Amino acid sequence: MLTVLLLPGALRSFLPALLARSALAMGSLALLLTVQDQTGSYAQAGLAIAVFGTANVVAAPWRARAVDRFGQRVALTALSAGHTAGFAGLALLTHAEDVAATWYLVLSLAIGLTAPPLGAAMRRIWASLTEPGDQRTKAFSIDAVCEELLFVAGPVVVTAVITASSSATGLWMTAGAVLLGTTAMTSSPSSKVLRGSRTTAQRGERPLRQPGFARILLALLGVGAVLGVAEIAAPAVAARHGAVEASGWLLAAFAGGSAIGGLVYGQLKLKAGIGARLFVLCVSMGVTAMVVSRLDTLVLFAAGLALVGLFLAPSLVTGYLVADTIVAESSQTEASTWINTSVNLGASLASAAAGVVIDRSGAALALLLVGVLAVALATAVPRTCARTAEPAPAAQDNQAELVP
Structure with a gap:
């Protein structure tokens, strides 16, 4: 099954995509731990996660539609910039005093709305690199397995980083992963050719x-x-x-x-x-x-x-x-x-x-x-x-x- 990784252009797109998707695996827990630490309230932290999750689900089809229309490089770059800005803003709030709880909800909303559909985008690349049938099934399978492993390791890593340093460090790490990973992925030849339809x-x-x-x-x-x-x-x-x-x-x-x-x-x-x-x-x-x-x-x-x-x-x-x-x-x-x-x-x-x-x-x-x-x-x-x-x-x- 690993032979699909040797297809021309596969690793050049897949590895940075994994880096970017690791941010999605770390982000919700980093958000939860940060808001709880800053407000001292699990209720407030839970509300922030609910806002983030709801915004993410509601906006998902429209984000994906933007990728199909404008292409991966344009749409994913814009979304990752907004996603990164949300985490960066939250990290900066950890150094401020007397921050109104509303700001945590506003940033949670922004982070949820701008979460780039990296998994769907990578599967679109796999579809362009593979033949229909067994080869494509293998590609989608290795993609799903790696995603599972990311969601096992991501929360462990971000918890260890936050425990060893601070909430801000965990947030900056998450922001860096999504920005660098998405930029590297969308600059690959396999992603560049997916320019989108430019029409609805x-x-x-x-x-x-x-x-x-x-x-x-x-x-x-x-x-x-x-x-x-x-x-x-x-x-x-x-x-x-x-x-x-x-x-x-x-x-x-x-x-x-x-x-x-x-x-x-x-x-x-x-x-x-x-x-x-x-x-x-x-x-x-x-x-x-x-x-x-x-x-x-x-x-x-x-x-x-x-x-x-x-x-x-x-x-x-x-x-x-x-x-x-x-x-x-x-x-x-x-x-x-x-x-x-x-x-x-x-x-x-x-x-x-x-x-x-x-x-x-x-x-x-x-x-x-x-x-x-x-x-x-x-x-x-x-x-x-x-x-x-x-x-x-x-x-x-x-x-x-x-x-x-």
């Missing part, structure tokens, strides 16, 4: 107007819901066993399972259509979550979370393949972003609900319910899909790829 995509080319695409997003809501509940259930189970320090290891097991799943998935040569694959993956993830809800010891629970995680990265990769297959080239960055948005939305909603369920009835019931939900939402996947992931040349050709 036709209404019929929009991802949500493609037959079956909204149903794919609905199924991926279930995947995100399992992810959100797992992130809440892990510390809850660790606390119930009197081992709060094991929370990190439980979440690492989940992320590690996802990374392994992505690596294995990239090596497989599957003949089934991408819709059938997504259906099986979503159902498997839901059923596994139901089984894990019955596991009681920490060791077994960790192993169970790893098994649940096995289906996360492959589900995302398959979703990206759907986006690459059925959406016109002029809207593919937006389509890939909708995949992420669906999973993130499912995770956010499920996290909120899981907290209430866990407080009242425990983590087992939360996992059981979300497993049932994931299986139910998986039935939304269209039954007939293209058997190979070949990009559609135009929107009017897409209707043959997915049949509702």
